[in-house]
Amino acid sequence: MTRLNRRQFIQIGGAAAGGLAAGVGLSTKWYGLDPDEVADPGTDGDRVVPSFCEMCFWKCGILAHVKNGRVTKITGNPAHPLSRGHLCPRGTGGIGLLYDPDRLKRPLIRRNRGQMQEFEEVSWDAALDLVAEKMLKIREKYGPEAMALYSHGYGGSWFKHLLHAYGSDNIAAPSYAQCRGPREVAFHLTFGRMVGSPENxxxxxxxxxxxxxxxxxxxxxxxxxxxxxxxxxxxxxxxxxxxxxxxxxxxxxxxxxxxxxxxxxxxxxxxxxxxxxxxxxxxxxxxxxxxxxxxxxxxxxxxxxxxxxxxxxxxxxxxxxxxxxxxxxxxxxxxxxxxxxxxxxxxxxxxxxxxxxxxxxxxxxxxxxTLPSKVKLPKYPYTKYPGQSKNPPDMPKGTVYPLANEILSQGLCMASIPGTAAYDLKAWLVYGTNLIASLPDPDATRKALQALDFVAVVDVLPTEITGWADVVLPEATYLERCDEVHTPAYKEPFLAVRQPVVEPMYDSKPGWWIAKELAHRVGLDDYFPWKDSVEYAMYRVKHGGFDCEELKRTGVARGKHVPVFIDDGLEPVFDTPSGKIELYSQTLEKAGFDPMPEYTPPDEPPDGHFRLLYGRSPVHSFSRTTNNRFLCQVVSTNEVWVNAQAAREMGLRNGDMVRLINQDGVVSEPLALKATQRIRPDCVYMVHGFGHNSRLLKFAYKRGASDSRLMTRYKVDPIMGGTGMNVNFVRVEKAA
Amino acid sequence: MKEKTDKRYAMVVDTRLCVACKACVLACKAENRVPYGFNRDWLVEVTTGRFPDLALENRSERCNHCSNPPCVHACPTGASHVNEGGAVLVTHHKCTGCKACIAACPYGARYVHPDGYVDKCTFCLHRVRDGREPACVEICPTGTLHFGDLSDPDSDVSILLRTRKYKVLHPETGCEPNVYFLE
Amino acid sequence: MNESLIEVVQGRNNPMIDPSLHIWGWEIPVYLFLGGVVAGMLVLSAALALRDRDGPRSKALQTAPLLALGLLSVGMAALFLDLEHKAYVWRFYLAFKAASPMSWGSWILLLVYPAGIMMGFGMLDSDRRAALLDSRFVRGLHLRSLVMCILGRADAARRGALWAGIIAGSALGLYTGILLGTMVSMPLWNTAVLGPLFLTSGVSTGAAVLLLLPLSTGERHVVARWDMAAIFVEIVLIVVMLIGFATGGHASHVAFSQLVDGPSASAFWALVVVAGLAAPFTLEAIEVRRSLKPLALTPILVLIGGLSLRWILVIAGQASSWANIP
CATH class of the missing domain: 3.40.228.10 (Dimethylsulfoxide Reductase, domain 2)
Incomplete structure (x- = not known):
């Protein structure tokens, strides 16, 4: 064959194939009687509802396609600045959450049956009455601040509002002290402004x-x-x-x-x-x-x-x-x-x-x-919160993290163990936060749970934490509810609404409804004067000067463009003691810390041990999505990455099932070994979020291994109380 | 009826940009009701070298809609055929499930649908006909995937192939694939 | 190859494709084997009949073509069992696809039956014809006049019917090899040698079946010699094939390694080369030279070899697929 340049090659290839197709294909086409149709899989919706995602916490704009009452697919909203018409795998996987057969379907109350405890399905009235009764009792006996809220996810706003109204400000999320905290504090110390989410x-x-x-x-x-x-x-x-x-x-x-x-x-x-x-x-x-x-x-x-x-x-x-x-x-x-x-x-x-x-x-x-700005919407006019008289008890006695600018979740957990903190916490309301997997040292978390008078959990799935609850309230997914309006700080200011795409399945209820019902039962009706969350959201949208009907149709509206760069004429403001970027931090100096960063050497792994590192899969959000059967079609378990040479020296081969044993003797569930050139020989790596031990998560149960369980140790950041978790060491053994 | 068209659809995959997130795979599954456990597109992640001198190539792969499609040649009933723009499709009601096409395909792009017929990537021709992009291209957050018409010299794909270095998979087999991987 | 290593994460994981292609199980090798046997039986029995124009023919030989058709039906049943969309099997016969060996095959199969019947009926002597006309099958279905008519035609064009048998048999034998040989996706199959190899193997296994029948001594000698020749050609073809693989490009090396150190390699050498070719060739050579009483073992070894050849090539060929080479 003569050499052609590539451009010609394509054209000639195309023509040749066309000829071939005609020659070979004619025989079966029967001159139109037996046509080849392009089949349409029929997943375009009769209705397409714009909303925003909650598969992680980035909140991308989505378009949910609904056909015959079922969500067939979820695509990116081109008008939304965070998705621009594209989605990550989890965004597409919302259907796997909505139609997860293991979802919490009805309210549950813990009952004693002889030696055994089990959950009993009850009516919403019964469940809500019990939670309200406990809330009232705790406020009366210990004061409202004895009740804490863990909340992660955008639907948590209703419960934060409820708790503030109830009189407690003890609200925390692992996203601070187990995640972004050090960054926010450090950037605030330096630039007088936090990084935020989405990152600027x-x-x-x-x-x-x-x-x-x-x-x-x-x-x-x-x-x-x-x-x-x-x-x-x-x-x-x-x-x-x-x-x-x-x-x-x-x-x-x-x-x-x-x-x-x-x-x-x-x-x-x-x-x-x-x-x-x-x-x-x-x-x-x-x-x-x-x-x-x-x-x-x-x-x-x-x-x-x-x-x-x-x-x-x-x-x-x-x-x-x-x-x-x-x-x-x-x-x-x-x-x-x-x-x-x-x-x-x-x-x-x-x-x-x-x-x-x-x-x-x-x-x-x-x-x-960037120096981003947000769309300013007026707040819904509520009665002022009563305010909490005591400081949060999130720093155990004898410790102080002077620069923490949010409440420490592990600190609240500790405060639930009597006598540990300034005062004891007696009850938890847990919203969308699987604390067993997200806090380090799960044994301490279990100890705290044992000590509490009362635990209520609001969640979509029967995660581990629901197993420790006295009452479980099944929430509708983000595709079945309307939440707070989203107005993040971003280089292009915008606002977005979450709209219910389909009716709540089973006997699940949206968070706003649960919070409002609880408020009603504890005498806080004043704080929930609106009929439903749509009315609430549309009040804010309308009084912010936006067109409600248009917003319902598009899901998103842009704010006025404002400069976000110094180059565009923006004069930066640094909210620091010097009013400048503090290369030298006066705040740190005053608090007794190094005003400029100083290197501290890490601990060395004990002999035969590797440092345990962990990270994420693009397909999963922490432990929240590992039961999502749709997503698990592409990533259904985790593996441990070990340097190929190190693995060979241990006599282990790629694909072997192994267990990790940490410095305190905690043994992981078995998982596959990935012997690879892609990691240093002194550490191992695994994706976080697998190794569930809640049997009710029928798919995720015992799939892969949990890194959290191996984190029996953590190093607390003396400046802001974050829990450094890359300080655990493991050895690798072949699973029997 | 013979589809008369000069179009030549192609996909260009910019491996530099791909992070192997698999959004394309899941979008395809939702769009096309791909049965559980089957994939019309997939990721291949190839690492070469020795620590610490490594190279990584992520490829979002699918049917290559070859210009010289061995699957179409192998099909005894005409179920596998060349449709509009050179897209290789399977007409389900003509397929006997003999699997000759699967054996013939050097790319492993086909599978037996649980209902018995052979199934594969369609380049989302049902969408393309409406002027939309294939579902995988639309969802891709990284800009890795480009779809277009090679017979149009001003199309995205034509320009990319003119200006960038690329390869196709298993060129030795002579199938003349229409999915191109930018290096 | 330098020192660099390759790590591949293949995310496809489709059933029957990954980690190693295995779309075809026992049905296809059984069909290919029986197709080859039938091809060999038709060609050889027709050739014998043409050779001994008036000489005595054994009763066994007379029934061989019809026996072959019976075996072919078993093979076609296996083929049918392999179909995943069985209700659409009729689609084979609404199309003829010139580029598809499978399409050629489905039509060839249709032609083998009439050719086999014509030549088979033509070879029957009068006793057998009477028995046939008298059989419960023919009487029960009132086929007597049809059978009479076919017998008449077969006699009228006896040589033509025999040639039709040879052509149909050869087509059958060749296409089963070409069917695999045209698959560019399978380096182990994608060799021009495969068609002739399968045809020769068909002749040899067809001869083996004939040798298991009570042939006359003369017939036996002829068939045994042809078998030896076929086995010899087969050995040559396998050597040619291996040399081709060993000296070819990357894909050929993949194919070569399948037969040299792949999971099926030991079976290939033991069952195909030694038990299926070398051993029966030696035995037959001894039998012919020493005019010993023929052993049933020899043709059985040939049959084992022929079945193993298909089986191993189908399995190892799929394992060599480009589809699993990243």
Whole structure:
């Protein structure tokens, strides 16, 4: 065959196939009597309802297709700034949650049957009456603050409102002290403003993106990944610092397989190079930063050679990457990350990330970090909350985390063990939070649960936490209810509504209804004056000057565009003591902490042990989606990544079933071993969220292994109380 | 009836952008009611090298809708056929389930539907005919997937193939696939 | 290959495709084997009949074509069992697809029956004809006049019927090999040698079945010699095939390794090469040279070899599929 160039090749190929198709196909077409039809699978909806997603907490705009009363598919709402017509796998998987056969169907009350306890299905009245009775009793006996609320998810707003009205402000979510907390504190200390969710990054315009342990792509926040890949498409260079060759590392110009726990040394060395070589943004630092000279002095001896002995990253790589990231400034972003509770010194690590961003002049700059704004909607006019007289008891006696700016969930958990804190918590209301899987040291959580007078759980699925409840209230899914209006801070301000797509299945009820009914039963009707959540939401929308009918039709409305970059004429405001970017933090100094980040070496793994690292699958949200049969078609279990060489030395092969045993002798469920070149030999990695032991999660039960169970230890961040969880060590044994 | 068309549909997969999230797989499943446990499209993640010198390629794969489709040649009944724009389809009511097409396909792109007929990716021709993109392309959050008409020199796919380095899978088999992978 | 390693995560996991293609189970090798046997029986019995124009023919040989058709029906039953969409089997006969060996095959199968009946009836002597006309089957279904008519036609075109048998048999034998051989997706099948190999193997196994019948000594000698020749050709073809694989590209190496160190390799060498070819060739050579009383073992070994050849090639061929090469 003669050589053709590729363009011609296609055309000729096409023509040839056309001829062939005619020649071969005619014989069966019977001249039109036996046609080949293009079958339509018929999944386009008779109705298409715009709403926003709750499969994770990013809240992308969705279009739910409904045909004959069933949701057939969920696609991205092109008008919504967070989805732009695209969805992550979980967004599509909403149908797997809605039609999960294991859903909680009717209210349940714990009953004693001789030696055994079991749940009895009851009416809503019976269940709500019991919760209300307990709430009243607890308020009378111990005061309202003895009742705490754990809430994660957008539907939790109704219960937060209820609890505030009831008189308790003890409301926490693991998303703070087990996740984003250190980042928010560190950025607030540095820039006087938190990162928030969605993160205020402007990755799509970045020229260089540096990820410190962030596994974007595996951590699948839709808009963020869209911006990330857009940046790659536009030729942005990536520096990925991760002990594991993550998906993001696979796209990086530089992969730095750092020794776990030593990121701060690398960050200081980068500052050393960037300041030492004068690569920082002089004007920006001059104009906006406070304490540069002290920082310069502070990092003077933090040389790449110094960092090499700690991080195992060669000095020349550190210098090269420092120059590379500085070459992209100000469109050079050191990503703040999201799940940042790793080693207990996390606020300082995040401070270093914030400082590095400041040196590159990326805060408030295109391709760096934005200064977003939100659509302001008037609040619904309620009676003022009574307010709580006592401080939250989330810091056990003798401890103080002076810079925590939210309530610590593990602290509230501890306060439930009598005598631990300033006062005891006596009852929990748990909304959408599987505390057994999300708090470290699950034994402590169980101990707290045992000590409580009363636990009520509102959830969609029979997760582990529901097994500890006295009353279980089955909530309708996000596709069956209307929630609070979504008005996040974002570079394009917008508001979005969650609308019920179908009627609640079984005997489940939307959260607003449950909260309103409870309020009615404890005499708080004043706080729930609206008929339903639609009336509530539309009040806010209408009084915010938006068209309710239009919004119901489109699901989303844009606010006025305001500049979010300094380059666009926005004058930045830094809510810090100096009114500037605090390279040197006066707040930390005053509180008795290092005002500039200092490296602390991590503990070494005991002999024969690996550091246990964990992360996410793009298909799952924590432990919430691992029972979702639709999603589990593509990822149904987790595996443990072990360096291939290390595995061989242990006599283990790829695919072997193994168990992990941690430093305290806790043994994991069996899971498959992934022997791979993609991880350092001193650590192992697994995806979080598997290994359920709730039998009622019929699909997820005993599928994969739980990393949470192996986290018997955690290191608390002295600055803000976050729980560093990458401090557990495991050995790997072949499962019998 | 012979579909008279000059179109040549193709898909271009930008492996640089793909994060192997599998949104394409699930969107396809929902759109096309793909039975539980079966996949019309799928992810292949290939890592090459030794720690720490590694390379990763993520490929969202599916039927290649070949210009020289061995499945269509192998089909004894005409069930497997070339439809509009070169899309290779299976007419369910002509399929005997003999599986010759599955054996003939070098890409493993076909499977036996639980109802007995052979099933596969259709390039979402039912959507494409309405001017919409295939479900996998529409959902993809990373911009990895491009769908279009190669006979139109100004189409997205034509431009990408003119300007970027690409490969097809198993070119040795001579099937002339129409799913292209950008490097 | 340098020192680099490859790790592949294959997310497809479709039933019958992954991790290794296995769409065809026992039905297809059984059908291919019986198809080959039938082809060989038709060709050989027709050739014998043509050769001994007036000489005595054994009763066994006279019934061989009809026996072959019986075996073919068993094979077709296996083929039918393999269909996943059985209610649509008639679709085979609403189309003729020139590029599809399977389509050729379905029509060839239709032609084999009339050809086999014509040639089979033509070979019957008068006793057998009487018995046939007298049989419960013919009488019960009132087929007497039809059978008489066919017998008349068969006699009128005896040589033509025999040639029709040879052509139909050859087509059957060839297509079963080509069916697999055209699959570009299976490196182990995708060789031009496979068609001739299956045809020759068909001749050999067909001969083996004939040798198990009470043939006359003369017939037996001829069939045994043909069998030896077929086995010899088969060995040559297998050597050619292996050399082709060994010296080819990546795909050929995949195929080669299937036969050399794949999971089916030991079965291939033991059952096909040694038990199915070398052993019966040696035995037959000894039998012919020493004019020993023929052993039933020899044709049985040939049959085992022929069935194993199909079975192993079908299994190992699927295992070599490009579909499982990332």
């Amino acid at each position: 990054t402007d990755m799509e315009n970045s020229r260089v993106i540096t990820l410190i342990g962030s596994h974007l792509g595996e951590n699948m926040h839709n808009t963020q990944v869209q911006d990330f890949t857009r940046a790659i498409e536009r030729g942005a260079g990536l520096i990925v610092v991760d002990p594991r060759y993550s998906t993001a590392a696979g796209k990086a110009r530089y992969w730095l397989p750092i020794k776990p726990g030593t990121d701060l040394a690398l960050l200081l060395a980068w500052m050393n190079v960037i300041i030492g070589e004068g690569l920082y943004d002089h004007d920006y630092v001059e104009k906006y930063a406070f304490g540069f000279d002290r920082l310069k002095e502070h990092v003077r001896d933090r040389t790449p050679e110094w960092a090499f002995t700690r991080t195992s990253i060669p000095p020349e790589t550190i210098v090269e990457t420092a120059r590379f990231m500085a070459g992209g400034r100000p469109a050079s972003l050191i990503h703040p990350g999201r799940h940042t509770t790793w080693y207990g010194d996390d606020t300082q690590r995040l401070r270093a990330i914030a400082i590095l961003n400041a040196l590159l002049g990326s805060w408030g700059r295109k391709g760096g970090l």
